[in-house]
Amino acid sequence: MNKRSHHEERILDSFQNETLVIHADDAVTNDRTVAPAIYYSATFRAHNATEFADMAKTPHHPQYYTRYGNPVHERVEKVMAELEGTETALVTGSGMGAISTTLLALVSAGDHVIAQTRHYMSTAKIMDEMLPRFGVEVTLVEQADVTAFAEAIRPNTKLIMLETPANPTLVVTDIAAVAEMARSRGIIVVVDNTFASPINQRPHDLGADVIVHSATKYLGGHHDLTAGVICTSEALAERIWHTHISIGAVLSPMDAWLLLRGLRTLPIRMERINANALALAEFLEAQPQVERVYYPGLASHPQHELAKRQMRGFGAVIAFAIKGGYEETERFVSALKLPPNAVSLGGVDSLVVHTAAMWGGVMTEEQMRTAGIPTNFVRYSVGLEHIEDLKADLLQALQVV
Numbered sequence: 083m084n085k086r087s088h089h090e091e092r093i094l095d096s097f098q099n100e101t102l103v104i105h106a107d108d109a110v111t112n113d114r115t116v117a118p119a120i121y122y123s124a125t126f127r128a129h130n131a132t133e134f135a136d137m138a139k140t141p142h143h144p145q146y147y148t149r150y151g152n153p154v155h156e157r158v159e160k161v162m163a164e165l166e167g168t169e170t171a172l173v174t175g176s177g178m179g180a181i182s183t184t185l186l187a188l189v190s191a192g193d194h195v196i197a198q199t200r201h202y203m204s205t206a207k208i209m210d211e212m213l214p215r216f217g218v219e220v221t222l223v224e225q226a227d228v229t230a231f232a233e234a235i236r237p238n239t240k241l242i243m244l245e246t247p248a249n250p251t252l253v254v255t256d257i258a259a260v261a262e263m264a265r266s267r268g269i270i271v272v273v274d275n276t277f278a279s280p281i282n283q284r285p286h287d288l289g290a291d292v293i294v295h296s297a298t299k300y301l302g303g304h305h306d307l308t309a310g311v312i313c314t315s316e317a318l319a320e321r322i323w324h325t326h327i328s329i330g331a332v333l334s335p336m337d338a339w340l341l342l343r344g345l346r347t348l349p350i351r352m353e354r355i356n357a358n359a360l361a362l363a364e365f366l367e368a369q370p371q372v373e374r375v376y377y378p379g380l381a382s383h384p385q386h387e388l389a390k391r392q393m394r395g396f397g398a399v400i401a402f403a404i405k406g407g408y409e410e411t412e413r414f415v416s417a418l419k420l421p422p423n424a425v426s427l428g429g430v431d432s433l434v435v436h437t438a439a440m441w442g443g444v445m446t447e448e449q450m451r452t453a454g455i456p457t458n459f460v461r462y463s464v465g466l467e468h469i470e471d472l473k474a475d476l477l478q479a480l481q482v483v
């Protein structure tokens with residue numbers, strides 16, 4: 083595991099994020115490379131049987147067997163732990179690998195879990211279908227209502243799962259308030275921090291125990307890799323790692339290397355993404371063809387004050403409603419020339435989806451209405467293109483509505 087020496091701790095604590103993403107992993111390996119080497123080896127040799135016995139006994143050894151750990155994983159984990167302010171981190175083969183491994187490691191039959199009514203679709207499936215199959219009770223609550231969490235707590239509540247901001251309307255959860263009520267009862271708080279990134283939000287500082295990410299989004303940042311990260315204490319990480327080696331959601335050394343490369347520019351990408359998205363959200367709010375814009379950075383967002391309190395920037399994702407129905411919205415999205423119609427978020431390319439079309443494959447219109455997904459909803463993930471080009475593209479597409 084990546085325990086810091088006292089000397090290292092003093093130096094790293096003085097660094098800002100821009101420096102951490104480039105230098106936090108300097109001391110992790112002692113080879114002479116500047117750019118990290120890719121250790122494309124499934125297994126690692128010990129010098130003798132005594133050393134082998136030591137390696138086999140050490141949890142999360144970075145050079146034993148790649149499902150257990152890998153030198154490139156170790157470097158990414160060091161950077162992520164520093165960014166989230168946790169003792170350590172564990173990389174996985176996808177964001178869902180991070181979430182499912184964390185949940186399966188920390189809850190058992192007879193436990194109770196509190197989660198939100200809005201979650202990333204596959205997380206919602208774990209809550210609705212998978213955990214109940216293993217005898218774990220789940221209560222879903224309205225995330226904007228802190229008292230709903232308090233009322234849902236039972237004597238056997240083991241874990242609270244948060245995700246903020248959350249699809250489709252970027253509703254925000256008060257992490258500090260939920261963590262406060264969980265702490266005195268010994269309940270573990272897990273936060274999916276994918277939509278914020280550690281640059282915009284540090285759940286551990288607000289009292290959360292485990293922070294999970296789809297590193298496929300901002301952390302990788304180039305729409306080219308699939309990865310996940312779990313940031314937490316040494317003690318919880320060791321428990322989660324023991325489950326991780328059985329679940330086997332392993333990150334390939336190549337994708338770990340790409341992720342590390344992406345992380346080097348995360349703070350400056352986030353700075354531009356935050357600025358671009360806020361400018362576009364304000365621009366969209368002023369357009370006559372737009373019914374409503376949902377973005378935590380706008381004064382019109384119902385939880386703007388809370389968002390300002392717990393976030394340092396508001397991220398790439400803007401949700402907005404076009405005046406009209408399914409057809410008008412479909413026409414508008416099809417007329418956009420810059421962002422491809424594609425799921426995902428947080429990369430260099432802007433992406434757009436007609437939300438109702440995305441959910442159409444899995445839900446009926448009736449179910450979408452109940453879930454609060456109107457047919458005129460658009461989700462736009464703002465990338466690093468020039469803001470004037472993005473505005474011009476939106477403006478020309480709005481003319482066809």
Ligand SMILES: *Cc1c(COP(=O)(O)O)cnc(C)c1O
Pocket residue numbers: 176177178179202245274276277295296297298299308309310
């Ligand atoms: C994408 C995403 C996930 C899943 O991550 P994968 O890397 O696709 O497995 C989980 N949570 C949120 C909020 C996401 O956006």
